[in-house]
Amino acid sequence: MFDRRTAFLCLCILMLGVQQLKAEEKLGIFYPSVKPSKEVQKTFAEDAALKDIKVLAFASFEDFQTAVTSEDITYALVPSAYFQYFSEFEAIYQLTQDGQASFRNIVVSLDPSWNEEKFSQGIVGAINTVGRDKTKTMVEEICAGKKVKRVKQVSKIADLYPLLALGNAQYAIFSPHDLELVKSEFASKPIQAFRTSEVQLPLIGIRKTKKGHSADFFLKLNPTTLRLLGVNGVKANPNQEK
Amino acid sequence: MQGFIVTLIFLLLAPRVSAATVMAVSFDAEEMRVVKETLAKDLNKHRMVDVVIRKDSDYSEFVAAIRQNKPDFIALLDNKAVNFMKKLEELKEPEFARIQAAATMALNLRQVLQSSKRISGIAYEVPAFTTITKFRSLISRPIVRVLAPYRSSEFSSMMTEARLQLQKEGIELVGVDVEVEGREVSAINKVVEKMLTEASDGKKFDAILVPSDNIILNKEAFRTIWLPKARSVKLPFLCNIEKFVSKDFDFCTFAAYPDLVPLGHQLAEQISEALDNGTAVADLGVDYLIGVQLSLNLQRARTIELPLKATEVDSVKQVQ
Numbered sequence: 024m025f026d027r028r029t030a031f032l033c034l035c036i037l038m039l040g041v042q043q044l045k046a047e048e049k050l051g052i053f054y055p056s057v058k059p060s061k062e063v064q065k066t067f068a069e070d071a072a073l074k075d076i077k078v079l080a081f082a083s084f085e086d087f088q089t090a091v092t093s094e095d096i097t098y099a100l101v102p103s104a105y106f107q108y109f110s111e112f113e114a115i116y117q118l119t120q121d122g123q124a125s126f127r128n129i130v131v132s133l134d135p136s137w138n139e140e141k142f143s144q145g146i147v148g149a150i151n152t153v154g155r156d157k158t159k160t161m162v163e164e165i166c167a168g169k170k171v172k173r174v175k176q177v178s179k180i181a182d183l184y185p186l187l188a189l190g191n192a193q194y195a196i197f198s199p200h201d202l203e204l205v206k207s208e209f210a211s212k213p214i215q216a217f218r219t220s221e222v223q224l225p226l227i228g229i230r231k232t233k234k235g236h237s238a239d240f241f242l243k244l245n246p247t248t249l250r251l252l253g254v255n256g257v258k259a260n261p262n263q264e265k
Numbered sequence: 266m267q268g269f270i271v272t273l274i275f276l277l278l279a280p281r282v283s284a285a286t287v288m289a290v291s292f293d294a295e296e297m298r299v300v301k302e303t304l305a306k307d308l309n310k311h312r313m314v315d316v317v318i319r320k321d322s323d324y325s326e327f328v329a330a331i332r333q334n335k336p337d338f339i340a341l342l343d344n345k346a347v348n349f350m351k352k353l354e355e356l357k358e359p360e361f362a363r364i365q366a367a368a369t370m371a372l373n374l375r376q377v378l379q380s381s382k383r384i385s386g387i388a389y390e391v392p393a394f395t396t397i398t399k400f401r402s403l404i405s406r407p408i409v410r411v412l413a414p415y416r417s418s419e420f421s422s423m424m425t426e427a428r429l430q431l432q433k434e435g436i437e438l439v440g441v442d443v444e445v446e447g448r449e450v451s452a453i454n455k456v457v458e459k460m461l462t463e464a465s466d467g468k469k470f471d472a473i474l475v476p477s478d479n480i481i482l483n484k485e486a487f488r489t490i491w492l493p494k495a496r497s498v499k500l501p502f503l504c505n506i507e508k509f510v511s512k513d514f515d516f517c518t519f520a521a522y523p524d525l526v527p528l529g530h531q532l533a534e535q536i537s538e539a540l541d542n543g544t545a546v547a548d549l550g551v552d553y554l555i556g557v558q559l560s561l562n563l564q565r566a567r568t569i570e571l572p573l574k575a576t577e578v579d580s581v582k583q584v585q
Contacts, residue, residue, distance in 0.1 A: 059580040083526075085306070133433075155307060155530070155537075173544070175534060175552075178527060182555045188430060189392055189553040208402055211433040 048236075051096040052080040053087035053105075054225050054252050055150045057180045057204045066251050072243035083178035084151045097233050098241075102152045103223035104161055109153075112228030115263055116241045118249065119256035120200075125221040128165060128196050131213035137193040139217040143170045145193030148186035151176040162196065165219040184209060200253030224254055285540045288314045288336035290327065290346040296525055297342045297370060303529025304340055308536060324349055331361060338536055341368035347377065347384070354383045365546040367535045369528060373419055375426075375551045385539070385549035387531045389523060391505040392553050393427035393474055396521040397436060399559055400472065400503055403519070403581065405572045410437045411503075412464050413474040414457060414481055417442040439470070443481055454486045461494040475504040475517060492516055499569045510562040510584050518565045527556025560584060 050073065052063055064080035067073060076098070081087035090096055091111060099105070099112045106114050117124050130142070137145050153161050159174045175192050177183055184205045186192040194216060197205065206212060227241050246255040287308055291297040305313045316330045327349035331339075341347050350366045368374055368386035378384050393413060401408045411431075415424050424440045431438045441460050446452040464470050475491070476482070482491060492514075495502045501518035504510070509517040531552065538544045559581040566573055 062579065155534070173538060173542075176530070177555055178530075179556075182527070185392075185395055185398075185553075185555055188394060188433070189555070191552045191555065209398065210435045 047077070047095070048075065048097040049077045049079060049095060050098040050100060051087060051090055051094075052078065052100040053084065053152075054100060054102060055152065055178070055180050056252050057201055058251050063251055066248050070245050070248040072240045072245065076240075084154060085178075088154070097230055097236070098238060099228045099230075100225060101228065103226050104153050104165075106226060106228065107153075108157050108161075111230060113231050113234060113263065114226040114228045114260045115238060116227040116257050117260045118224045118226065118252070118254040119258055120224060120254045122256065123224075124258075125223050126199060127218040127221055128198055129202050129218055130166065130194050130196050130216045131187070131202065132194050132216050133187050133211060133213060134193070135214055137216065142166070142194065142216065143172060146173045146175055146191070147171050148175050148177065148183055148192035148195035150180060150183060150196075151178055165196075165222055167220050180205070184213075187213065198253060225252065226260060227257070284311055285337035286312045286314060286335060287338045287340060287536060287540075288316055288330065288334050289340040289342065290316045290318060290330070290349070291340075291342035291370075292319070292345075293317045299525040300342060300370065300529040300532065301340075303526050304533050304536070307530060307533035308540075311540065318343075318345060320345075324352055328353070328361075331364065336364060338540055339364060339366040340532060340536065341366050341384070341386075342370045344371040344377075347371045347374070347386075350384055351377075351381065354381060365539055367532055367539070367546070367549070369532050369554075373423070376419070376422060378551050382547040385535050385546045386551040387528060387535070388551055388554050389528075390423070390477060390554065391521050391523060391557055392430065393438060394430040394434070395554075395557055396474065396503050396505060396519075397431060397438075397472070398434060399521050399557065400501070400519045401436075403561065403574055403577045405574050406471075408436055408471045410439055410470050411472045411474050412441065412460070412470045413438050413476070414441045414443050414460060415476055416444050416448075416453075416478060416480060418444055418448060420476070420478070438474070450480070450483055450485070453481060454483070454490060457481065457486055458490045461490060461498065464500065465494070465498050470500060472501045472503050473498075475502050475509070477505045501566070501569060501571060507558070507560055510560045510565075512562075512564070512584055515562070515565065518562050518569065518571065520560045521557045522560070523554055524556035524558045528554060531555060558582065 052067060060080040060082040064078055068078040079090065081090060147162055149158055149162050151158055155176055158176050159171055162174055163169065163171050175186060177186060180201050183195050187195045229236060229238055242257050244257055249255050289301050289304060291301060314334045314336065339350060341350050347368045353361055366384045368384055370389050374386040374388050378386055397408060397411055428438045443453045443456045446456055464473060495516050503519050504517040505520060505522050507520050507522045508514055510520045535549050538549060539546050561578065561581050562584045564585065
């Protein structure tokens with residue numbers, strides 16, 4: 024039907040089309056860390072496993088949510104709590120640290136008198152990862168149901184420690200990874216008040232409307248890339264809906 | 266039937282209980298628009314009303330706007346708006362007794378609102394703690410002593426707080442009261458010149474914190490003292506105004522200045538705390554500003570041979 028030259032051209036066009044189709048898939052990353060979103064975006068975009076995916080990293084929950092509604096984000100790398108409050112994505116991969124899928128956050132203060140017993144009387148600094156109107160509920164949940172008087176939210180980890188140091192809040196919640204980085208940056212050392220309940224490490228979700236797309240390339244993510252977010256492995260989400 | 270009546274009553278009452286009217290009073294300025302837009306997004310369950318004032322607006326216009334819009338809460342952006350609300354509080358007019366407010370983008374709010382029971386706020390000044398620790402994270406040599414000129418008549422308590430906050434970081438903030446020889450501009454300029462000359466050897470201090478105070482940075486002092494010293498002294502000048510690190514000014518090495526979106530979030534959080542959770546404004550107080558943007562003049566940094574951390578410098582805005 025076609026001569027060899029036409030067939031080759033058709034094949035090239037088809038391959039270009041497939042490439043184009045793949046290039047349209049987008050990964051949205053919203054996972055507050057001490058690393059700037061610019062650096063996260065660059066590092067993930069350079070990972071060979073994501074060569075056909077456009078990577079977008081967001082500095083704040085609001086920016087991420089705006090992109091979720093206005094852009095065709097196919098995959099989302101977000102804190103696990105996100106999946107409890109929003110249903111656009113289905114969690115398909117679990118990020119891990121040394122094989123572990125969960126961790127406990129650390130609630131710290133700068134004054135030993137603000138201890139675990141007084142937690143409900145103090146103001147708690149937290150990162151906004153699920154929306155300003157839901158953060159207080161989320162904090163109470165991860166603090167094993169302890170009531171919280173008031174939560175002050177920031178978008179960046181870098182702003183969490185100043186909340187404490189300037190006295191805007193008496194407590195702040197850090198992941199162990201972020202706390203280590205903060206400790207290396209400041210001379211005054213935060214005091215652990217208590218540890219929260221187990222929290223799952225971040226998850227990678229696929230937009231439910233795109234369910235069925237193969238996304239196993241996430242399993243090939245370089246541990247060096249992942250280390251930027253304080254993790255070093257990826258596995259299939261054991262709790263994924265069938 | 267009973268259930269229907271209860272639902273009906275709930276539906277009739279619900280909007281009144283949950284939705285309040287928040288009136289924002291501000292100038293027509295781009296920076297203020299950013300803060301108001303953030304407020305509108307965060308407080309979207311409430312009704313937002315925008316009142317724009319001018320330089321010549323007076324108290325009667327403020328009162329007329331309140332009568333017209335009947336706000337439950339007022340967001341005050343700028344000193345002029347704060348002064349209107351302070352007057353309203355002082356006059357104790359029963360008609361406006363329940364109105365509360367939260368302020369920002371005004372000077373020295375922690376002092377100005379110290380005795381207020383009806384106005385909370387977010388200080389607009391970038392804390393010395395933030396400026397100095399953010400700068401410290403960019404360089405690979407320690408910051409131990411920082412020179413900080415200030416006016417004791419206005420900023421004494423701010424200086425005391427800053428000194429304590431930085432002490433915990435092992436940083437000594439050496440405050441110099443520039444009003445020590447009087448409050449006249451000439452007396453202030455004399456002290457500033459002496460102070461900067463003494464700091465010139467570059468051994469006593471690791472940085473100089475430039476105050477965002479137009480009396481200390483008056484036109485004459487800026488041109489004849491601050492600029493020449495910043496260009497000749499081998500010390501980083503740290504400030505809180507972005508344009509001071511620009512190539513044209515060639516003045517400061519580093520600037521930490523308010524990030525307006527987080528500022529809007531901070532203010533919205535206070536307003537929401539008062540409206541939605543019923544917290545008394547008097548208990549909210551005036552919080553420190555948290556979110557900042559950072560800018561570094563690389564040329565100036567090279568001139569004074571600052572040992573920059575390449576990985577950290579990438580995360581700040583760079584002026585070549």
